[in-house]
Amino acid sequence: MAERSGPSRILALVLVGLGAFLLVAAILIPTYTVPRLEKTPLDLEVTTVSTGTGSVLNAASLASGQAQVDQNVPMVSQRFVTVEDPSNADEITLQAGQTLRRSDKQGDSGLLTASVDRVTIDRVTSMPVENPVGTIQVQGDKPAEEVPHTGLQYKFPFNSEQKSYPYFDVNARASKDIDFVEETEINGTKVYKYEQTVGPVDLSGVVNLPTNKVTLPAATWGVEGGDTPVTMTRWYENNRTVWVEPETGVVVKGEEQIHQYYSRTAGEAEVDVLKAPITFDENTVEYQIQQAKDGQDKISLFGRTIPIIAGILGVIALIAGVLLGLRGGTGGPRHPARTSGTRPTNDGGGAAPAEPRDRDWTTDQTEVIPRTNLSKE
Helix, strand or coil, X not given: CCCCCCHHHHHHHHHHXXXXXXXXXXXXXXXXXXXXXXXXXXXXXEEEEEEEEEEEEECHHHHCCCXXXXXXXXXXXXXXXXXXXXXXXXXXXXXXXXXXXXXXXXXXXXXXXXXXXXXXXXXXXXXXXXCCCCEEXXXXXXXXXXXXXXXXXXXXXXXXXXXXXXXXXXXXXXXEEEEEEEEEEECCEEEEEEEEEEEEEEHHHCCCCHHHEEEEEHHHHCXXXXXXXXXXXXXXXXXXXXXXXXXXXXXXXEEEEEEEEEECCCCCCCEEEEEEXXXXXXXXXXXXXXXXXXXXXXXXXXXXXXXXXXXXXXXXXXXXXXHXXXXXXXXXXXXXXXXXXXXXXXXXXXXXXXXXXXCCCCCCCCCCCCCCCCCCC
């Protein structure tokens, strides 16, 4: 009679199936999940604060007949980045409102610069897309202007490389390469350091603002010529440094050496408008590091931790199922084998017919007594 499947065989099949499922999952989870995690989140909302001390032109002094540049002015720059429409599975629109203020003055008198920048980027590469075209607004009473953005700004790509990237400057409204310098650490976090040099840029050729080209008496500018009108152009230069966590592309720290000045010649400042190093404050650095770590943890969880655990459990289940199945298949028959044979006859010279096959000799307790020949020859 064929052996019936028992609980051990069923359990073996379950374990083999479970092991195979876990091994497949270990392969598919990182393949499917990680690419979806390596995208700029659609709920992004980041505020960065930078501080510095430098020199600032007192704009009111131009009207009084003598340009005055205030020294050792404390400054604070604040940038608020939010997600706007259109945003979808592949692209995200970022809007960044940024102000630079001198913190020793209150209200409008302390505001030095303000802008609203809007750009739509690829959620993986962080590079701008062609449509819609980005915009920049620098005057609150005038609409934003369409400005094609051609480089990185607020975030680097996932898995950033040790190479140069195009980086867009809002003031210059153009991109220039930002170059990899070195791998280093900030508060125990590995980062890539990049540097960029911008300018000198003639701002009057970038934005049509009355303050970007100004004509005043030479004496007001503090140069020779007395009352002779002298036209000065506003120039812009910047040395930018960013430190990027490479796996997530988060900018952990940023620093700018900003220099705006009036001059008749590029690169030769005659009257400083703004000259200061502006750097992320410590709270911003810590916040950005935490943002990077959160992203790393998610990628590591689905890209390494879960697949490794699933793979180990899958191998264990598979081996256990195979061993249990092999063990369950080695059992013998339920009853001992029955044999047929002959019984001796009473005269010892022949064989008696075998007992019927349905008779169980193992349970027959009848004593077999051979016949005895009672007659004498």
